Amino acid sequence: MTNDLNHASLATALQQAVVEALAAAPRFDPAPNIDLAVLVLPRNGAPVWANVLFSREFPAGLVAPIGAGSGPGAGAVQGVRFLADARGPDGTSLAWVAGTDWTALPAATFAALAGGGPAVAGAAGAALPRFIAPYPASLIKLMVVVAVAALVDAGGAAWDEPWPHGSAAGALAPTVAQWCEPMIVASSNEATSALVALLHARGFIRRAGWRPSERDSGRETVNGLHALFESQGLATLRLANTKPDGGWFNGDGAGVGQLQMTAWDTVRLLWRLLADEAPPAPWLPAGTAPLLSAPSRARLWGWLRGQALHEVLSSTLLAGVPGWQPGIPARLPARWITADGGVVVAGSRLPPDVRPANAAADASFAHKTGSTASYASDAGLVQGDGAAGAGGRRYLIAITTTLGSRHAPNPDLAAPWCLPRIGAAVDAWLKARLE
Numbered sequence: 001m002t003n004d005l006n007h008a009s010l011a012t013a014l015q016q017a018v019v020e021a022l023a024a025a026p027r028f029d030p031a032p033n034i035d036l037a038v039l040v041l042p043r044n045g046a047p048v049w050a051n052v053l054f055s056r057e058f059p060a061g062l063v064a065p066i067g068a069g070s071g072p073g074a075g076a077v078q079g080v081r082f083l084a085d086a087r088g089p090d091g092t093s094l095a096w097v098a099g100t101d102w103t104a105l106p107a108a109t110f111a112a113l114a115g116g117g118p119a120v121a122g123a124a125g126a127a128l129p130r131f132i133a134p135y136p137a138s139l140i141k142l143m144v145v146v147a148v149a150a151l152v153d154a155g156g157a158a159w160d161e162p163w164p165h166g167s168a169a170g171a172l173a174p175t176v177a178q179w180c181e182p183m184i185v186a187s188s189n190e191a192t193s194a195l196v197a198l199l200h201a202r203g204f205i206r207r208a209g210w211r212p213s214e215r216d217s218g219r220e221t222v223n224g225l226h227a228l229f230e231s232q233g234l235a236t237l238r239l240a241n242t243k244p245d246g247g248w249f250n251g252d253g254a255g256v257g258q259l260q261m262t263a264w265d266t267v268r269l270l271w272r273l274l275a276d277e278a279p280p281a282p283w284l285p286a287g288t289a290p291l292l293s294a295p296s297r298a299r300l301w302g303w304l305r306g307q308a309l310h311e312v313l314s315s316t317l318l319a320g321v322p323g324w325q326p327g328i329p330a331r332l333p334a335r336w337i338t339a340d341g342g343v344v345v346a347g348s349r350l351p352p353d354v355r356p357a358n359a360a361a362d363a364s365f366a367h368k369t370g371s372t373a374s375y376a377s378d379a380g381l382v383q384g385d386g387a388a389g390a391g392g393r394r395y396l397i398a399i400t401t402t403l404g405s406r407h408a409p410n411p412d413l414a415a416p417w418c419l420p421r422i423g424a425a426v427d428a429w430l431k432a433r434l435e
Helices: 007-023 137-153 176-185 189-201 224-231 263-277 294-305 355-360 418-434
Strands: 034-040 048-054 081-084 112-114 130-133 205-208 219-223 343-345 348-350 363-371 376-384 394-401
Touching: 007 034, 007 048, 007 418, 034 263, 034 418, 048 263, 137 176, 137 189, 137 224, 137 263, 137 294, 137 363, 137 376, 176 189, 176 294, 189 205, 219 224, 263 294, 263 376, 263 394, 294 363, 294 376, 376 418, 394 418
Parallel strands: 081 130
Antiparallel strands: 034 048, 034 394, 081 112, 205 219, 343 348, 363 376, 376 394
């Protein structure tokens, strides 16, 4: 155990982890955008945090200023201009098509997402560094489950209430909780659509003038989730332009550019969901009530702990795949492992044998992942096996990237191996300082 854990040393470690992982990977086209944030929660010390950003403009990494100047500790990133991701007329993520240099695209291509404060470096009046926040893919399901929990806490729905949607209609319709569980543990898109439809049906999100025959019609007039996030100072968490029928994809007018999560605000959301298990959020007034009720928080963390898709920062799910690279050494819940050591998730089978890697794992990772052809993301709580006592590593981590399955060397992979390598490097660095 070492005692050199502080904001600056953590930021340097995150930069080194990403630089080394990318150096060992094939050249990616275009150069990736990576947003990585970590909040360390020592058992006997103050929280430590850092956020680093990588892009074509910052290949060595930019340390995002957090709580700078006279602002509150762990507040929003200052001095960086975050841009919303964008898609072209054909629905593709136009900044990440092979051969694209996003820095050469017209400025009007990208809408402003967040950012302000003084320039990070240079003379007074220097332009703020810009960064496209990668589409978070299915990590957005974390926002959806928070919205559903807030709706339940407000009395607008009940966890055990049947909710008919799509082919799941009638008396046998899953309950609200039964939709939430597969959305988190197996990233069910059908469940996500059902729950987005619930949020609209109960008035948590409202659209004026929407017509099912015109998928991109109408105007969003109420978004209870945005109001909730804004009350928490989490301005870059956005679930915009979803539809009353549950639509949330690109073809619905939502998807890329409308659904947003930066890594640091995602970490701070998870911090708020820990409530009395972590120090109070220093950027909020003293005595601020928890984000959700204790029963709702318990449900959310239970689903996150049941995660099957350990395939981005952790990679235990993939331990039987040729060329496997270990990530955060997190255990895969036993429910997913078959008698021969293989894994079956949502009807898909991955090759055996994950049992040796699972037995060697020394941490739990309660998390949610996301992946598409162009994006991969992951966010959650890592706890080392010693964390229940006085010592042990315990930290929140979030990453969003433009490195999806099209960059992977194997069709069974959601992302290239450099992402679990980043997870392994960060975890090893923290383990050396906390255990």
